[in-house]
Amino acid sequence: MAKTLHITNGDSFTSVLKKLNIGGDIVTWREMLCEGKTINDVGSESFWKQRYDYLHKAYKITKDTFINKTLKEYRNLCNQKSQEEIVLWFEYDLFCQVNMIAVLSWLKKHRPQAAIHLVCSGDEDSSNKLYALTELSEAKLLDLYNNKLPLNKDDIEYADFIWQLYCENNPIRLQNAIQQNKSQLNYLSAAMESHLHRFPSLKNGLNELENQMLQKTISKKPKTKEEIISEMLKDQGIYGFGDMQYNKMANNLRPLYRSFNPAKLTKTGIKVAEKAENYYPNIKSDQEYLGGTPKYSFLFVEDSAQLLKL
Structure with missing residues (x-):
């Protein structure tokens, strides 16, 4: 067995990593813990039951798909016990950062002796753009790997602490904790701040992204639901969501639309968008x-x- 275990943020990057020929075993973390209920004991039977129940209800994920895609790969992770070094490949956005702290929480409990390193893409040049791993050249990825960040005990403790708070029913504690971030996890506070913006606005009951979807419907005049989703994917800040999530969001907001083809809001939809209702x-x-x-x-x-707690 190789001395290094790589844990990646998804299948797209796993296929890229295999071409880099840097050696080691690879496990893909196939989850979207930024959505649906989470409990803090990562990998426990109740944890996976909770996740399957959510994914089945929200996205019609079948039990076979869940077992073959997610659980088998998790069991593969459990079987990787001898590597001296574990390298995490994650990105700056909320989607990735939540998965990353869950993995770090698991590693803290199950692989306490391993040396853990992080390769985290984001701010890679003088532009304001934040980069996904799959957007970077092979040379840049090798450079990031060669300069990977060794995580110390405090970094791992902090990641685990934020994961525990994320799984609690008290996001005010989470908001306070991310303001005290002294870890090397440079993108975690901003990602968790964006998580807090997912709670409904006091002004109109929709959260930041739901409001953004209504605003884009008004300003961009998309012709179809697919065009609305495309606009959301283009300009979503540090959420890092995919088309599945925005499709679900559009369906939740359907009562505020007269039509999706072309995309037009009802009178109530316009009032909600203007925060007048x-x-x-x-x-x-x-x-x-x-x-x-x-x-x-x-x-x-x-x-x-x-x-504000209700």
Whole structure:
């Protein structure tokens, strides 16, 4: 068995990593822990049951698909016990950062003796653009690998602490903790701040991304739902979401649309977009979770960027 284990953020980058010929075994972390309810004991039976229940309900993921894609790869991770070094390949965005801290929480418990290194893409040049790993050249990826960041005990403890808070029903504690970030996990605070913006706005009951979707419908005049999703993918800041997530969001907002083809808002939709009407009572659901917190149990106060418990 190789001395190095690589844990990647998804299949797209795994295929890139295989071509780099840097040696080592590769495990792909196939999850989207930024969505749906999470519990803090990563890899436990109750953890995977919770995840399957969510993915099946939200995205119609079948049990066979979940077992073959996610659980088999997790079991592969469990079987990698002899490597002296573990290298994590993740990105700057919320999608990746939540998965990363969950993996670090698991490693803290199950691989305490391993030397853990991080390759995290993001701010790679003098432009304002943040880069995904798959957007970088082979030479740049090799440079990042050769300068990979050794994570110390404090970094891993902090990642685990933020993961525990993410899984709690108290995002105000999480907000306070990310403001005290002294770790080497440079993108974690900003990613978690964007997570807090996913709670519904005090002004109209929709969160930052839902409001953005309505605004893009007004300003870009997309002809179809697919064009709305395309606009969201182009300009989403540090969320890092995929088309599946934006399709689900559009379906949740469907009552505010007269039509998706062409995409047009109802009168209520326009009022909500203008924050002249609060849609909270209509969209509120006890089934929606952000980490360990019911989504509609807190409001985001935009003027102060603070959370308000209901």
